[in-house]
Amino acid sequence: MAIRELKVCLLGDTGVGKSSIVCRFVQDHFDHNISPTIGASFLTKTVPCGNELHKFLIWDTAGQERFHSLAPMYYRGSAAAVIVYDITKLDSFQTLKKWVKELKEHGPEDIVVAIAGNKNDLGDIREVPMKEAKEFAESIAAIFIETSARNAVNVEELFQKISKQIPPLENPEVESNESFKITRQPTPSTRRCC
Amino acid sequence: MAAEDLPSEFDVVILGTGLAESVVAAAFSRVGQRVLHVDRRSYYAANWASFTFNGLLTWIQENQEGSHPEEAQDWSSLVEEGEELIRLSNSDSTSISNVQVFTYTSEEDEEEEEAPNTTEEETGGAEGDAVKEASETESADSKEEETEEKQEETAEGGGGGEEEQAPSTEGEEPEADQPAPSAAQSQSEPAKKKKISYTKLVKEGRRFNIDLVSKLMYSRGSLVDLLIKSNVSRYAEFKNVTRILTYRNGQVEQVPCSRADVFASRQLSVVEKRKLMRFLTSCVEETEEQRAYNGRPYLEFLRDQQLGDNLQHFLLHSIAMVTEDTPTEEGLASTRNFLRCLGRYGNTPFLFPVYGLGEIPQCFCRMCAVFGGIYCLRHSVTCLLVDKESNRCKAVIDSRGQRITCSHFVMEDSYVGVDRKKVDTPTRFLSRAVLITDSSVLPSDSDQQVSLVTVPPIAAGRPAVRMVELCSSSMTCMPGTYLVHLTCQSVGSAHEDLSPVVNSMFRTPESPDQETRPSVLWCLYFNMADSSGLEVQGHDLPSNVYVCSGPDAALGHDHAVKQAEFIFQKILPEEDFCPPAPNPEDIIYDGDNPSPTATEGEAEEGEGETKEEKEVQEQEEVQEEQSLHPEE
Numbered sequence: 045m046a047i048r049e050l051k052v053c054l055l056g057d058t059g060v061g062k063s064s065i066v067c068r069f070v071q072d073h074f075d076h077n078i079s080p081t082i083g084a085s086f087l088t089k090t091v092p093c094g095n096e097l098h099k100f101l102i103w104d105t106a107g108q109e110r111f112h113s114l115a116p117m118y119y120r121g122s123a124a125a126v127i128v129y130d131i132t133k134l135d136s137f138q139t140l141k142k143w144v145k146e147l148k149e150h151g152p153e154d155i156v157v158a159i160a161g162n163k164n165d166l167g168d169i170r171e172v173p174m175k176e177a178k179e180f181a182e183s184i185a186a187i188f189i190e191t192s193a194r195n196a197v198n199v200e201e202l203f204q205k206i207s208k209q210i211p212p213l214e215n216p217e218v219e220s221n222e223s224f225k226i227t228r229q230p231t232p233s234t235r236r237c238c
Numbered sequence: 239m240a241a242e243d244l245p246s247e248f249d250v251v252i253l254g255t256g257l258a259e260s261v262v263a264a265a266f267s268r269v270g271q272r273v274l275h276v277d278r279r280s281y282y283a284a285n286w287a288s289f290t291f292n293g294l295l296t297w298i299q300e301n302q303e304g305s306h307p308e309e310a311q312d313w314s315s316l317v318e319e320g321e322e323l324i325r326l327s328n329s330d331s332t333s334i335s336n337v338q339v340f341t342y343t344s345e346e347d348e349e350e351e352e353a354p355n356t357t358e359e360e361t362g363g364a365e366g367d368a369v370k371e372a373s374e375t376e377s378a379d380s381k382e383e384e385t386e387e388k389q390e391e392t393a394e395g396g397g398g399g400e401e402e403q404a405p406s407t408e409g410e411e412p413e414a415d416q417p418a419p420s421a422a423q424s425q426s427e428p429a430k431k432k433k434i435s436y437t438k439l440v441k442e443g444r445r446f447n448i449d450l451v452s453k454l455m456y457s458r459g460s461l462v463d464l465l466i467k468s469n470v471s472r473y474a475e476f477k478n479v480t481r482i483l484t485y486r487n488g489q490v491e492q493v494p495c496s497r498a499d500v501f502a503s504r505q506l507s508v509v510e511k512r513k514l515m516r517f518l519t520s521c522v523e524e525t526e527e528q529r530a531y532n533g534r535p536y537l538e539f540l541r542d543q544q545l546g547d548n549l550q551h552f553l554l555h556s557i558a559m560v561t562e563d564t565p566t567e568e569g570l571a572s573t574r575n576f577l578r579c580l581g582r583y584g585n586t587p588f589l590f591p592v593y594g595l596g597e598i599p600q601c602f603c604r605m606c607a608v609f610g611g612i613y614c615l616r617h618s619v620t621c622l623l624v625d626k627e628s629n630r631c632k633a634v635i636d637s638r639g640q641r642i643t644c645s646h647f648v649m650e651d652s653y654v655g656v657d658r659k660k661v662d663t664p665t666r667f668l669s670r671a672v673l674i675t676d677s678s679v680l681p682s683d684s685d686q687q688v689s690l691v692t693v694p695p696i697a698a699g700r701p702a703v704r705m706v707e708l709c710s711s712s713m714t715c716m717p718g719t720y721l722v723h724l725t726c727q728s729v730g731s732a733h734e735d736l737s738p739v740v741n742s743m744f745r746t747p748e749s750p751d752q753e754t755r756p757s758v759l760w761c762l763y764f765n766m767a768d769s770s771g772l773e774v775q776g777h778d779l780p781s782n783v784y785v786c787s788g789p790d791a792a793l794g795h796d797h798a799v800k801q802a803e804f805i806f807q808k809i810l811p812e813e814d815f816c817p818p819a820p821n822p823e824d825i826i827y828d829g830d831n832p833s834p835t836a837t838e839g840e841a842e843e844g845e846g847e848t849k850e851e852k853e854v855q856e857q858e859e860v861q862e863e864q865s866l867h868p869e870e
């Protein structure tokens with residue numbers, strides 16, 4: 045099966061549970077005292093989708109957004125963006141619009157947008173009605189889902205929905221000057237010329 | 239998302255997000271130092287930045303208006319006993335000068351001309367920026383008039399405001415200047431494709447990533463090595479520079495780089511091919527014969543090799559990329575460096591980052607942030623608090639008046655007040671031009687080439703010009719256009735230095751008869767100070783303050799990388815400089831259940847295997863195939 049790498053970037057206010065969602069998705073693990081996002085450039089997880097494998101490269105914000113200083117390179121080449129808010133914090137929902145705008149400005153044009161209302165295990169102290177969030181998501185043609193990283197609710201589903209929305213690979217144009225990554229290990233040389 | 243207060247204690251505070259500062263930030267953060275990295279600008283990478291078209295128009299406007307230094311505030315209440323306060327410079331008015339813009343394409347698409355008013359409103363701000371050149375005092379009315387006039391004539395574009403700087407446009411008939419087909423013209427020239435309008439450039443502005451500096455990455459240079467060593471290379475993708483071209487006798491020619499190129503070359507005779515191969519093989523190792531030329535011009539050495547004009551030109555201007563008076567040892571070193579870098583990734587020694595060079599400082603900043611560094615744009619440091627006794631900077635005061643203690647302070651040179659800067663040599667400048675064109679300087683089978691073009695001095699006393707032509711798949715310009723960067727050491731202003739080259743190699747209203755050349759749709763000229771002569775220390779500053787210089791004129795990035803490493807080792811001589819960051823597959827969130835490194839679906843997957851098609855790794859064997867060394 046062909047593996048397709050898909051960059052997904054996470055956005056949203058600090059403390060809404062971005063890192064917890066990634067951690068749940070990638071390692072099926074939840075930690076109440078998760079340390080602020082340190083050391084993780086991006087995490088990966090591969091899931092099947094149709095006759096392809098989607099390898100998600102999930103980028104977390106590394107706290108840069110706290111001071112409105114996310115670099116444009118963070119968005120480069122993203123296939124999807126997940127904007128997370130905390131259903132128990134109205135503020136975190138109100139800043140969604142700001143993130144959508146930021147994404148419009150810096151993100152790729154054809155990016156798949158998903159909105160995740162996290163911490164839905166805390167329904168009793170909910171501040172953001174599901175209906176309102178859903179309507180907003182519809183208005184910008186975004187995927188909408190409420191999640192709980194804590195109870196492992198809808199986290200897999202969030203990424204499945206994204207997978208489904210990723211347009212199938214177009215006929216890759218055979219282009220002579222393709223871009224590439226540069227890496228540490230040289231591939232073992234397969235041929236040797238004399 | 240109300241702005242929080244910053245923590246009040248850091249190990250290192252870094253002001254400015256240029257390349258050297260960003261590498262320093264990543265290096266410190268990586269080894270566990272607490273880093274605060276700020277920049278007063280609203281964007282990353284300072285004079286190394288890249289902009290969308292609209293972002294560049296804003297940058298142009300800011301630099302034409304001149305800076306408005308903020309009021310110096312009185313922070314004396316924050317000064318503790320035994321401390322002295324040093325104010326930092328709060329305006330960067332000196333590094334960019336002589337900004338000039340010319341719009342040569344028509345304002346609107348022909349069809350859209352009936353409804354200019356609506357479009358005009360949409361693009362009003364941006365359009366004003368570009369047109370406003372040298373006419374700041376103009377009233378809104380006269381500006382509108384000018385715009386209308388332009389639309390009628392569909393000519394000149396920004397030239398309307400350019401009289402002072404570009405007298406040559408004045409006398410010419412606008413009609414003659416206008417290469418965009420009018421109805422009549424397009425009938426007579428049905429094959430000619432429609433020219434992209436200014437409105438279209440603005441509308442598609444996001445597809446541009448226009449660098450302020452124009453450099454390339456040597457495939458075995460210190461920047462590529464550092465990117466690979468630190469794993470920062472993961473954050474970016476690269477393209478090969480696919481061709482090296484040179485401008486000679488009024489023609490653009492391809493410089494043969496690989497063995498295959500040499501043998502396929504139609505410009506070179508069989509004798510020349512042999513001579514070139516022999517020369518390149520012989521110059522890999524230093525010989526007695528070469529040493530005899532030490533101190534004498536490389537050109538002299540080349541001449542004595544009896545290579546002929548063709549080869550001499552290629553070797554001097556395109557391979558060594560030196561001037562006629564460069565000493566032989568330098569010319570040879572440069573030639574060897576070129577040969578060493580051939581074949582690692584592609585056919586030429588160079589790489590270019592997709593989305594532009596402005597990505598590179600951002601990648602290092604990302605690494606810093608990932609290891610806990612805190613980032614704050616639109617935020618500055620206004621003062622240093624210095625312990626009088628030890629002459630060390632104990633703390634800084636940020637632009638919000640917060641006192642932040644730090645053990646070391648690293649800053650971009652433009653924040654150092656002139657009175658405190660120790661300048662040995664008079665400031666040099668770079669002359670820069672940025673063109674958006676409609677075709678390549680050397681059309682070929684592929685329209686997606688990335689080319690380095692070396693342009694030797696067009697006359698005695700003129701500068702040698704380096705040109706980089708980028709295609710749209712480098713994600714630096716919209717499809718159907720090319721982004722062309724010209725750079726040289728300043729002799730005069732950027733326009734004086736570079737417009738003769740532009741007019742000889744491209745079609746502009748000043749060179750309307752260059753019909754076979756690419757047309758320039760829009761262009762920008764400016765000068766940038768080259769502060770690379772500045773020392774890291776030795777200024778009238780506390781002993782734990784380090785100064786990073788801005789971009790230099792060289793093609794590669796060695797200066798900034800070396801400077802960053804020097805600062806790091808000065809402060810933390812025992813620590814490793816940018817050790818590799820862990821692979822994403824190896825990262826586990828700390829917690830009570832440290833699961834093995836790989837999760838489902840990942841276990842079997844070794845590094846790089848799945849990316850085989852995309853990742854070009856070192857190809858040692860390719861080097862032998864592609865380099866210029868002859869077989870025997």
Ligand SMILES: Cc1cc2nc3c(=O)[nH]c(=O)nc-3n(C[C@H](O)[C@H](O)[C@H](O)COP(=O)(O)OP(=O)(O)OC[C@H]3O[C@@H](n4cnc5c(N)ncnc54)[C@H](O)[C@@H]3O)c2cc1C
Nearest residue numbers: 485486487488541547550551554555562693694695696697
């Ligand atoms: C961008 C560009 C535009 C140009 N445009 C024009 C143009 O429009 N019209 C035009 O006529 N020419 C043009 N030329 C050519 C120009 O006149 C000179 O050929 C060129 O500037 C000097 O050559 P070079 O720098 O390539 O070095 P070289 O060709 O290597 O020569 C450098 C100098 O050394 C001299 N020299 C070379 N070989 C020998 C030798 N074996 N012994 C002694 N002296 C030698 C040359 O005469 C020259 O003065 C152009 C050149 C360039 C690079």
Ligand SMILES: Nc1nc2c(ncn2[C@@H]2O[C@H](COP(=O)(O)OP(=O)(O)OP(=O)(O)O)[C@@H](O)[C@H]2O)c(=O)[nH]1
Nearest residue numbers: 058059060061062063064075076081163192193194
């Ligand atoms: N109850 C509950 N708590 C959660 C959930 N997800 C995250 N949390 C908690 O919310 C806090 C913040 O979570 P993080 O994942 O660190 O949030 P973040 O968005 O990554 O924050 P920054 O890295 O600072 O931007 C942590 O204490 C988590 O334990 C959830 O689904 N339910």
Ligand SMILES: [Mg+2]
Nearest residue numbers: 062063080081
């Ligand atoms: Mg986090």
